[in-house]
Amino acid sequence: MKYLALLILLAACGSFKPHAPEKQTRVFNVSWSKNLDSEYVSGNLAIGLGAPRIFNDIVYMGSLDGVMTAYDLESGRVLWQHNEKTPLGGPVEFFKDHVAYGGLSGRLFVRHYLTGQLKYAIDLGAPVESAPLYFNDRMIVYLRGHQIVHMDAETGKILWVYKRAVPVTTTLQRTTKPLVLGNKIIVGFADGFVGALSLEEGLLLWETKLVEQSKFIDVDLNPLLVGGVVVTGSPSGELKAVNPDSGALFRSYGVSVAAHPLLKGEQLVLGTNDGEVILMSVGGEILKRVKVSKQPVSAVGWWKDTIIAASFDGYLRAIDPLTLKIVDEFAMGYDYSAVFSDLVINEEYMAIYSSRNRLYLFH
Structure with a gap:
């Protein structure tokens, strides 16, 4: 229940106590960062639920102000951006030479990944808050309102829609x-x-x-x-x-667990509601566990031969998978910052987006 209480707290609070800046360290070296916070409206703190994506040395990130931006991976320089005039809450998906993403208005956009030129846009009728899924020239889009749209990725033609009647009224909409x-x-x-x-x-x-x-x-895992x-x-x-x-x-x-489970080799890497990181066999045996935070772990990843854990106390932690000792920490800027989506990782870089709408690129 800690997870639920913290979600309510994040949505209700209007200010947070900032941490002192952290020095760059062995694991978490910041290449660049961007503040994508929208204009503050009293009583309504905008919580970032999205995630960046990395493709061909470009980082893509949409903002709650409605701007989709393509950044140069190494420098953070803006390559292109478009204001879609709808809050963009979900990550992009790649197919062929294009990126696809949606907004809270229910409109799905497909643009050329390198130039940003619009291929097509289509209204799907409900907010798009997660990344579309590309598969065999088709696109699967999960909408708020418990709808799933299956469409032709090249043309945007809708092939079928599944809509589920959900009787409960209190959901996380994640x-x-x-x-x-x-x-x-x-x-x-x-x-x-x-x-x-x-x-x-x-x-x-x-x-x-x-x-x-x-x-x-x-x-929603x-x-x-x-x-x-x-x-x-x-x-x-x-x-x-x-x-x-x-x-x-x-x-x-x-x-x-609040974090999406991660499969690494023959082990599951789990982040729990009790602030633990657990290594578990695929058969369900707990192999190792360590408490890394008093707050729930919201995301886990594997980078630079360490386990990366983001938690609701506003920190990223790098954990040695053999000893389970914390070898590095990074403060995301505010108490109760979290990463609600993915830790986006390739061999050299890791990109994250915090609930306070900060985009970080680590090397």
């Missing part, structure tokens, strides 16, 4: 990224269920309830294929595994 397995799309819903849709028709093939509470039961089963869950319940063919519950892992 949509999961769908997982395509064969002819199925595995996706979590805000009513505590995970389900599978047929790829070609959008028909519901199976559904399994993972959470029994009445509020904040969104299954990105589904992950691990040893033939799909691992997903809700921060309000335990992480679980289901059979992707039937939806039958295969295993409960006995931990509650």
Whole structure:
């Protein structure tokens, strides 16, 4: 429940106590950063839920002011930007020579990745708050309002729409990224269920309830294929595994996590609501665990041979995977800053976007 309380706190508070700046250290060396905070309106603190993306030495990031910007990876110099006149809350997706992303107005934009030239834009009818998913010349877009749109990526033609009736009114509105397995799309819903849709028709093939509470039961952890089963869950319940063919519950892992699970080799890397980082075998055995924060861990990644953990106390921490000792820390600028989406990592760089709308590029 700490996770839920902190989300409410983030949405309600109007100011935060700033940290003193941190010196650059061995792991977290800042190449550049950008303040993308929108103009403050009393009583309404804009919380950043999006994430950057890196493609061909370019960093793409949309802002709540509606501006999509392509930055040079090394220098942070603006290569192109467009004001789409709608808050941009989700990351971009790449296909061929294009980037696709949506806004809270429900409009989806597709632009050339290098020039920013518009290929097409289409209204989907509900806010786009997660990254589209490109697969075999198709695009799958998860909309607020519990709708999934399957469309032709080249033309924007809508092939089918799945809309789910969700009886609960209190949800986190944090949509999961769908997982395509064969002819199925595995996706979590805000009513505590995970389900599978047929790829070609959008028909519901199976559904399994993972959470029994009445509020904040969104299954919004990105589904992950691990040893033939799909691992997903809700921060309000335990992480679980289901059979992707039937939806039958295969295993409960006995931990509650707010961070999207990460598979590294034969181990799961988990960030828990209790501020722990856990290394777990694919069979569910806890191999190592360490408490890194008094607040929940909101995101985990693997970079420079360390585990990277972002937590609600406003810090990034680099953890030695052998000893589980913290080898470096970086303050994201404010108490209760968090990373609600992904830690975006390649071999040399890591990009993050904090809930206080700060974009950081580390080398």
